[in-house]
Amino acid sequence: MSATKPHLTVKLAAPRGFCAGVVRAIDIVELALKKYGPPVYVRHEIVHNRFVVEGLEAKGAIFIDELIEAPDDRPVIFSAHGVPKSVPAEAQRRNLHFVDATCPLVSKVHREAERAHGAGKRVILIGHDGHPEVIGTLGQLPGDAVTLIEHPEDVARIDTNDGEDGSGLAYVTQTTLSVDDTSAVIDALKQRFPAITEPKAGDICYATTNRQEAVKIIAPGCEGFLVVGAPNSSNSNRLVDVAQQSGVAKAYLVQRGTDVAKLDLSGIQTLGLTAGASAPEVLVEEILDALRRDFDVTVNVEVVREENVIFNVPLELRDVV
Numbered sequence: 001m002s003a004t005k006p007h008l009t010v011k012l013a014a015p016r017g018f019c020a021g022v023v024r025a026i027d028i029v030e031l032a033l034k035k036y037g038p039p040v041y042v043r044h045e046i047v048h049n050r051f052v053v054e055g056l057e058a059k060g061a062i063f064i065d066e067l068i069e070a071p072d073d074r075p076v077i078f079s080a081h082g083v084p085k086s087v088p089a090e091a092q093r094r095n096l097h098f099v100d101a102t103c104p105l106v107s108k109v110h111r112e113a114e115r116a117h118g119a120g121k122r123v124i125l126i127g128h129d130g131h132p133e134v135i136g137t138l139g140q141l142p143g144d145a146v147t148l149i150e151h152p153e154d155v156a157r158i159d160t161n162d163g164e165d166g167s168g169l170a171y172v173t174q175t176t177l178s179v180d181d182t183s184a185v186i187d188a189l190k191q192r193f194p195a196i197t198e199p200k201a202g203d204i205c206y207a208t209t210n211r212q213e214a215v216k217i218i219a220p221g222c223e224g225f226l227v228v229g230a231p232n233s234s235n236s237n238r239l240v241d242v243a244q245q246s247g248v249a250k251a252y253l254v255q256r257g258t259d260v261a262k263l264d265l266s267g268i269q270t271l272g273l274t275a276g277a278s279a280p281e282v283l284v285e286e287i288l289d290a291l292r293r294d295f296d297v298t299v300n301v302e303v304v305r306e307e308n309v310i311f312n313v314p315l316e317l318r319d320v321v
Contacts, residue, residue: 113141
């Protein structure tokens with residue numbers, strides 16, 4: 001007689017997974033492949049998820065690191081994370097046909113930075129050094145016009161040449177940061193520079209905020225938490241951080257169902273489960289199937305907030321059926 005599997009209650013977060021910007025970016029690649037035929041070149045991963053990237057590669061997308069790798073006679077798509085101004089400028093110089101899949105909420109940050117610079121202010125960017133979105137935002141302005149910071153303690157090293165009260169400063173943020181951690185940086189900025197200009201609306205995107213809120217609500221009572229996402233996905237890693245900060249010691253980032261067997265799930269009776277904004281639902285189902293191999297799983301969907309945001313694809317692709 002086979003042994004009885006231990007029972008596991010899975011609290012499945014809603015919302016989770018794809019956000020409107022990711023859906024739009026993937027749609028752009030797929031519609032471009034239909035309209036122009038393969039291959040279509042994509043500068044950098046369209047979104048940070050290998051499963052998604054490999055699926056698009058199978059359809060004829062070719063992912064490249066830099067524009068120089070793209071031939072002159074094929075379309076090029078820029079990733080959802082945004083690019084420095086030098087990239088479309090180079091594409092125009094070469095007369096390349098390019099499609100910009102930058103998330104509209106990232107583009108909003110770009111425009112805020114440009115407006116602040118145009119008003120004569122130095123821009124403080126809160127973000128992770130080296131992240132593609134941060135590289136793209138830094139590349140909207142001359143190098144001496146923007147300062148990158150990440151932690152509250154970084155505020156102390158900002159020079160005061162732009163006014164002791166911060167009247168010559170403005171700040172913007174990366175869209176996928178931890179809401180709480182970013183608030184601490186903003187508080188430090190405002191304390192030192194009370195006259196600093198802030199965005200009219202917060203820069204952290206609705207999907208990042210909603211997914212982090214869901215984890216905070218679900219985490220109490222969970223002995224473990226799984227976040228489906230890629231190691232290079234900022235928003236997915238922040239969800240793991242939020243779970244840990246909410247008191248869940250066994251919080252893990254997982255990419256595929258095969259990862260589950262490597263995890264220490266001992267002592268866990270209630271498990272939280274969510275997915276980063278670039279992780280498709282099929283991977284969530286794959287994780288659940290992997291859990292069912294070792295546990296008698298009950299899934300409780302925890303709806304924290306409804307999402308109905310849709311971003312249109314560029315005009316040139318709206319006629320594709």
